[in-house]
Structure formats: structure tokens, C-alpha cells
Amino acid sequence: xxxxxxxxxxxxxxxxxxxxxxxxxxxxxxxxxxxxxxxxxxxxxxxxxxxxxxxxxxxxxxxxxxxxxxxxxxxxxxxxxxxxxxxxxxxxxxxxxxxxxxxxxxx
Amino acid sequence: xxxxxxxxxxxxxxxxxxxxxxxxxxxxxxxxxxxxxxxxxxxxxxxxxxxxxxxxxxxxxxxxxxxxxxxxxxxxxxxxxxxxxxxxxxxxxxxxxxxxxxxxxxxxxxxxxxxxxxxxxxxxxxxxxxxxxxxxxxxxxxxxxxxxxxxxxxxxxxxxxxxxxxxxxxxxxxxxxxxxxxxxxxxxxxxxxxxxxxxxxxxxxxxxxxxxxxxxxxxxxxxxxxxxxxxxxxxxxxxxxxxxxxxxxxxxxxxxxxxxxxxxxxxxxxxxxxxxxxxxxxxxxxxxxxxxxxxxxxxxxxxxxxxxxxxxxxxxxxxxxxxxxxxxxxxxxxxxxxxxxxxxxxxxxxxxxxxxxxxxxxxxxxxxxxxxxxxxxxxxxxxxxxxxxxxxxxxxxxxxxxxxxxxxxxxxxxxxxxxxxxxxxxxxxxxxxxxxxxxxxxxxxxxxxxxxxxx
Numbered sequence: 264x265x266x267x268x269x270x271x272x273x274x275x276x277x278x279x280x281x282x283x284x285x286x287x288x289x290x291x292x293x294x295x296x297x298x299x300x301x302x303x304x305x306x307x308x309x310x311x312x313x314x315x316x317x318x319x320x321x322x323x324x325x326x327x328x329x330x331x332x333x334x335x336x337x338x339x340x341x342x343x344x345x346x347x348x349x350x351x352x353x354x355x356x357x358x359x360x361x362x363x364x365x366x367x368x369x370x
Numbered sequence: 371x372x373x374x375x376x377x378x379x380x381x382x383x384x385x386x387x388x389x390x391x392x393x394x395x396x397x398x399x400x401x402x403x404x405x406x407x408x409x410x411x412x413x414x415x416x417x418x419x420x421x422x423x424x425x426x427x428x429x430x431x432x433x434x435x436x437x438x439x440x441x442x443x444x445x446x447x448x449x450x451x452x453x454x455x456x457x458x459x460x461x462x463x464x465x466x467x468x469x470x471x472x473x474x475x476x477x478x479x480x481x482x483x484x485x486x487x488x489x490x491x492x493x494x495x496x497x498x499x500x501x502x503x504x505x506x507x508x509x510x511x512x513x514x515x516x517x518x519x520x521x522x523x524x525x526x527x528x529x530x531x532x533x534x535x536x537x538x539x540x541x542x543x544x545x546x547x548x549x550x551x552x553x554x555x556x557x558x559x560x561x562x563x564x565x566x567x568x569x570x571x572x573x574x575x576x577x578x579x580x581x582x583x584x585x586x587x588x589x590x591x592x593x594x595x596x597x598x599x600x601x602x603x604x605x606x607x608x609x610x611x612x613x614x615x616x617x618x619x620x621x622x623x624x625x626x627x628x629x630x631x632x633x634x635x636x637x638x639x640x641x642x643x644x645x646x647x648x649x650x651x652x653x654x655x656x657x658x659x660x661x662x663x664x665x666x667x668x669x670x671x672x673x674x675x676x677x678x679x680x681x682x683x684x685x686x687x688x689x690x691x692x693x694x695x696x697x698x699x700x701x702x703x704x705x706x707x708x709x710x711x712x713x714x715x716x717x718x719x720x721x722x723x724x725x726x727x728x729x730x731x732x733x734x735x736x737x738x739x740x741x742x743x744x745x746x747x748x749x750x751x752x753x754x755x756x757x758x759x760x761x762x763x764x765x766x767x768x769x770x771x772x773x774x775x776x777x778x779x780x781x782x783x784x785x786x787x788x789x790x791x792x793x794x795x796x797x798x799x800x801x802x803x804x805x806x807x808x809x810x811x812x813x814x815x816x817x818x819x820x821x822x823x824x825x
Binding site: 275279280281282283284285287289291293315316317318324325327329331332333334336338340342343344345346347348349350351352353354357358360361 | 415417510511512628648730733737752800
């Protein structure tokens, strides 16, 4: 089956703190068609996210398909609060990169 | 009779963090808004500033924005409102901003005006007394209820205010308001609610304006936007000539920095955005209808607390030898063992950030093999005293130089140093409190004051 990388379908792929204990990820599409394609493809679900980031299901705080903005959004708990000793990303803004290469099946 | 719409100008989503762009600000000011407002706080910046009672924003940038906003507001004769002063909203930050406003009034010979301000800090004793009475200080985001131990570790606590102290200060006749820690959206919601507009729209107005041009596209921070509230709708307009507030940019902004795009919790209730409708109103303006504010049946306030973990030093080491790169874990284990030999297992922290492997993402990094021909290792040593933190970081860094790898060819030093020393960093802090507590009165923790400036 032919696939396209998520980076080529989404307008915005980003991560950022949501408060002190969580990092939230936004995948936003310009076109409704691409949003629906990714939504239906099953490549972005709580299960696939757990696998990609090697985290347990309890680490997923939220998973939302946000139709008004053609966006898929999920949030994970940090292991320690932002800015604690040992944290490498105080703002949580560089945690999205593995999403870019997700292969989305296209017919 | 229908209420006259009110217009709110916001030039900056985090006043002080980077200076406003004055072009779009004055384009907005020329349209004679009814209020000039900005949020100045964020918990994004980590626990250090709250714990150490400092700002992450340089004083000059804070003054820069306050000066432009104050002069414009006084010239138009409209209120200027700042929330969460000086990044943290701690009492010392409120005092700093009040003093800056007074200095600016003198510098520019402004006619007399009233400054209203309120504090948000609470004492550890206050929470301890509540806990003694058996009241739970409830954890947010999966945290357990607050324990005495976590409370003891805390150096400074702020409560996050709702609209109430802002409304009170406007009632007291304040021309300029400097707020302690508050929810971002209430800064904007307060004057709209006070003027009689529906809470549904007032809180949404605040939600969409709080980050200024982040609700516009193309991406560009620190540009001015103007929000308009009527009896039935909120309109938001970009002031930069190249920016627009579109359905996509405004709806997308509802997601920014929040776990869930539908619900926003504040002291006094919850803003439900799940039935928001977004429409393109004109080229630069988006129209929003349908938000709903659901008042809560108790006064539950969010608390933020930060506590010092220790003093901190940083070491930096580079590695080019391919065999050493492949065995980086053994190198680190060697250095950690030397630290254990000197200081034991506990009483300090020693962290390694291995850039070129998983320095940015740590355990979340899916790429497991090292693909780089060189590594940069940042070593973080944290301990109760500066002397010990320096030694922990020094052992952790220099012992990488002496790591004993059986088959390494280079036997004259295992890592490269940019400088053969460790660098003092700001002390390490931790967010110890991300909890809520109930109040009898929404003003209980937020004492309000009035003072004068100008002549």
C-alpha cells in the first residue's frame, strides 16, 4: 500500500508544555481531506503514540480529534515536572519530531 | 437598549519575555480601544523564577512594554491592565511593576492617576493549617494530594486569581491595574463582565486574546490583536498588515499549550468551547459564537509552588572516538561510580544529557542507535552547597576523561573539553505544588490596594 509521511500532510506539528506536568502535541491540517484521511487511517491513536514514544497507556492524559481546527491533539504526562534537574526540554517544544515520519496509508 | 461593544487591545502574550512590535501596537492604538491589556506570566519558564523570586524577563524589556502601554492608555484615557506581573505574579514582581509605572509617570510628567494592584502569594502556614483541619489540597494532572513533606520542600506559592480582584480594583477606580498571579483569560474577562456582557463571551474573549498574535496567521509573535465583545459574539482582528485572524488560526489557538481544546478552568467555573462556531467576518477578523461558561458550585483555586532542590554546576564534554561513542553508557557509568565513591548514593543528583543520542528527548527518543560521529555530553551536578555541586559536576565531567574502556585506542584522554572547568548555573528548583484548594470567598487570597502616580 502507498504511504505518505505525516510531515507532508499536516500544516503544523508541534509540542509544548501544558502546565507544569504535561506536554501536549498538536497535529493540524490545512485541508479537511488530509485531516479525515489521517483520522481514519488509524496511524494516530493512543496505542500508536504509546508505541512510538515507548510509554505506558497511563502516561496519555488526553487524546482529542478536534474537528473545528482539523487537528489531532494528545497530551502526555512528564516523568518529572518541567524544569526539574535532568530535564532537557523545559518548554517541551522539541518532542514532536518522531511524529514527522509517521507513514500514513493512502489509496 | 443594546450595550455598546467594547474593544480590547492586546500587544503581547507574555509581557517582558520579548519586546512588543510597536508598529502593529500603534496601528491598534489609533483605532481607540477601550482597554489596553496583557498577561505577563507563564509557568512555561520552569520553577526557577518563582522559587528564587526572580524574573526570567530582563528589566529593560519589561519597562519597554509597560512604557508603550502606559503612555498609550493615559493618552486615550482608558484602563491598562497587566496580569501575572513579572513572569511569576509573586509579590515582589507586582511591587516591581507598580514602581516602574510610578517611575514612568514621573519621567513623562503624566497627570495624576490611580494604580490598583493585588497580591497572590500565600504562606506555607496557610496550607498547613488547612491540612491540619483535614482539608485535602487536591493534586492536579495526576498528582496525589499535597503531603506535609512536599509542602516543606516548597519555597514560594502563588494562588491563581479569577476575575474578582480585577473587578474590585476597577470598582475602586483604578486606571492602571498590576495583577499578581492570575489565569490569563480573566484579565480580559473582568472588565467585560463588569460592563455587563455575558460571562460566556467574556471568558472566551480572554481566552482568544491572552497570547496576542498567536491567534493570527502567518505565525509571528508580539504583534497586536484587538478583540471586540458584543451581546452576541466575539470578534478578533489582527493589527499587523500581513497577519489575519482566520477560522483556522483562531480555532487552532484554542489548543495551544493546553491539554484539552474544549475546556478552560478558572477560579469560579469552566469555559466550555465545545460548541464554538468560527466564521470569517472580514479579511482580518474571525467571529466566534457559542462558548459557554459553567459556574462552579465551589470556589476552587489553583496553586503553583516551587522549591529549591540544590545548587547546580554544568560540565560539557565532547566525544569523537567511535569506540567511545558506542560505549558511552560505560563511560557515564564509570564517572557515576566515581561520584558514588566520593559522595555515596544519595544527597546529590548527577544527570547526563547525551546530545547526538537522546539529549533532547531522553527516554521518549525512539531512535535508539547512535547515528552521529560525535557527541556532546552536558553534565548536570546538583547538591546542597555550591562547593559540593561543583565537585559533583567536576567528578561527573572529568572522570569521563579517565573512563576505563578495555579496547580504546586513545589512552591520553577519553573526552574533549571546550573548557576544562565546570560552570556555575542557577540553582535547581522543582514544581512542588500543582494543586487546588477551596476558598470561602474568591477574594480571600488576593488582597487589593490602591496607590497614586503622576502629579
